[in-house]
Amino acid sequence: xxxxDLIVLGAGSAGFAAARVAAVQxxxxxALVDKGPLGGLCILAGCMPSKAxxxxxxxAQLVRNAGEFGLxxxxxxxxxxxIMARKERFVREFADFRTEGIESLPHTELILGEACFLxxxxxxxxxxxxxxxxxxxATGSIPMVPPVPGLAEAGFIMSDQALSLPRCPDSLGIVGGxxxxxxxxxxxxxxxxxxxxxxxxxxxxxxEDPDVSAVITQRLIRENVSVHTGVKPFCVESSGDxxxxxxxxxxxxxxxxxxxxLVATGRGPCIEGLDLEKAGVRxxxxxxxLDRCLRTSHPDILAAGxxxxxxxxxxxxxxxxxxxxxxxxxxxAPSLAPEHLYVSAAFTEPNIARVGLSEGEAKQLGREVLxxxxxxxxxxxxxxxxxxxxxxxxxxDPRSGEILGLTIVGPQGAELIHEMSCAITFRATVEQFxxxxxxxxxxxxxxxxxxxxxxxxxxxxxRVQTTLFPSGYNDQEExxxxxxxxxxxxxxD
Numbered sequence: 001x002x003x004x005d006l007i008v009l010g011a012g013s014a015g016f017a018a019a020r021v022a023a024v025q026x027x028x029x030x031a032l033v034d035k036g037p038l039g040g041l042c043i044l045a046g047c048m049p050s051k052a053x054x055x056x057x058x059x060a061q062l063v064r065n066a067g068e069f070g071l072x073x074x075x076x077x078x079x080x081x082x083i084m085a086r087k088e089r090f091v092r093e094f095a096d097f098r099t100e101g102i103e104s105l106p107h108t109e110l111i112l113g114e115a116c117f118l119x120x121x122x123x124x125x126x127x128x129x130x131x132x133x134x135x136x137x138a139t140g141s142i143p144m145v146p147p148v149p150g151l152a153e154a155g156f157i158m159s160d161q162a163l164s165l166p167r168c169p170d171s172l173g174i175v176g177g178x179x180x181x182x183x184x185x186x187x188x189x190x191x192x193x194x195x196x197x198x199x200x201x202x203x204x205x206x207x208e209d210p211d212v213s214a215v216i217t218q219r220l221i222r223e224n225v226s227v228h229t230g231v232k233p234f235c236v237e238s239s240g241d242x243x244x245x246x247x248x249x250x251x252x253x254x255x256x257x258x259x260x261x262l263v264a265t266g267r268g269p270c271i272e273g274l275d276l277e278k279a280g281v282r283x284x285x286x287x288x289x290l291d292r293c294l295r296t297s298h299p300d301i302l303a304a305g306x307x308x309x310x311x312x313x314x315x316x317x318x319x320x321x322x323x324x325x326x327x328x329x330x331x332x333a334p335s336l337a338p339e340h341l342y343v344s345a346a347f348t349e350p351n352i353a354r355v356g357l358s359e360g361e362a363k364q365l366g367r368e369v370l371x372x373x374x375x376x377x378x379x380x381x382x383x384x385x386x387x388x389x390x391x392x393x394x395x396x397d398p399r400s401g402e403i404l405g406l407t408i409v410g411p412q413g414a415e416l417i418h419e420m421s422c423a424i425t426f427r428a429t430v431e432q433f434x435x436x437x438x439x440x441x442x443x444x445x446x447x448x449x450x451x452x453x454x455x456x457x458x459x460x461x462x463r464v465q466t467t468l469f470p471s472g473y474n475d476q477e478e479x480x481x482x483x484x485x486x487x488x489x490x491x492x493d
Contacts, residue, residue: 004031007132012040014305015138017321023108030108039095045160054088058192063233117279121304134328141267141306150236154243156261171262176264177204179346193358198228269307293332296326350390356405370393372450376410387411401429
């Protein structure tokens with residue numbers, strides 16, 4: 001039996017971050033276990049390959065729209081294998097870099113193989129038995145497949161395979177309406193496939209506000225994507241080289257024939273084969289039971305990243321991994337980051353990005369907010385770029401003016417959101433934010449307009465020319481955060 005200070009299961013974003021903090025900063029003797037290949041979801045089959053493909057399709061779309069800028073291109077062609085080869089080159093480079101980082105960690109032994117618990121402190125990996133006083137689960141996530149009759153028999157792909165197809169299908173049916181479905185749907189539509197999106201919920205990206213869903217839906221339809229919402233496929237049939245998605249639509253049955261089906265209905269924790277019951281780790285549905293220190297139902301086992309079933313975001317996985325390592329070796333300390341600092345982005349065109357509360361979440365909390373909004377169609381730089389779809393929407397506390405949330409659906413939203421992440425992290429008010437100079441003409445200056453609108457609303461409410469409370473004011477009973485969302489049943493799914 002081999003003894004360590006800490007065993008980390010999974011060497012993806014969360015696991016690597018945990019091992020690095022434990023070994024480099026805390027000088028612990030670490031066993032880092034991974035079934036391979038090394039790199040993690042983000043590098044191998046997630047963020048990085050998908051964004052490489054999206055960049056190719058974005059450039060193709062820009063060339064198609066070149067006439068708007070007085071330019072003419074004759075005979076543009078898409079080399080799909082070359083697009084995939086470019087993506088693969090990046091994946092290899094990123095994976096090699098991550099592998100080198102893992103192998104260079106001091107006091108760390110990389111152990112390749114499938115892991116399973118024998119008890120809370122003992123883990124079997126192949127022929128080896130490992131033991132440690134603390135364990136961190138960071139085994140990531142896997143795509144979830146809905147139980148649709150005939151789906152398995154007809155055959156389908158998931159996001160992992162969709163990032164590596166040898167050729168573009170002539171038609172693609174996508175089951176799901178979340179971020180992965182939208183990004184891949186727009187990519188394949190721009191590559192020439194006839195794409196159909198089928199979403200069971202009433203609208204696309206249901207976590208976001210309806211006005212956000214409306215913008216991206218209209219854009220996809222304009223790019224010849226067929227969108228069906230509020231419907232569920234009840235069966236899949238196959239005939240020759242066609243696969244038929246059958247679903248109810250407007251009180252009638254409908255069938256859509258496609259050459260390939262992509263299932264993008266979300267992800268779930270990758271826990272199969274771990275024998276969590278032997279470790280005393282409890283799940284509630286697709287979520288791991290955790291406290292604020294990332295401890296599972298067994299206090300010596302912590303969890304970080306996608307395996308928790310919470311937020312499937314890389315920056316959250318890295319932050320959780322680092323926190324889990326410190327808590328495992330130094331004792332419990334909750335995250336210092338405010339819980340309302342939820343930050344996410346979809347890399348469709350237009351981008352969809354948010355930090356903090358959405359308008360719908362504020363209503364769910366019973367939280368009074370002031371809302372400011374400005375359209376990209378009214379912004380000079382957006383007009384110059386030819387990207388006028390979308391808007392920004394800001395939420396603020398009606399008394400203090402503290403900024404509670406910002407949603408962007410528009411050009412470069414995933415880049416613009418970081419300015420507001422900074423503002424919300426330091427609990428800035430709209431009045432403070434407006435003191436920050438913004439260069440003209442830029443996309444980022446759009447953020448000032450909803451702030452001005454909110455400040456004007458506050459002045460009208462208070463009948464004075466300044467905010468009612470000093471900068472940084474926070475009513476104890478109305479802490480500006482999502483801190484009570486979970487208590488009210490809010491889910492990040």
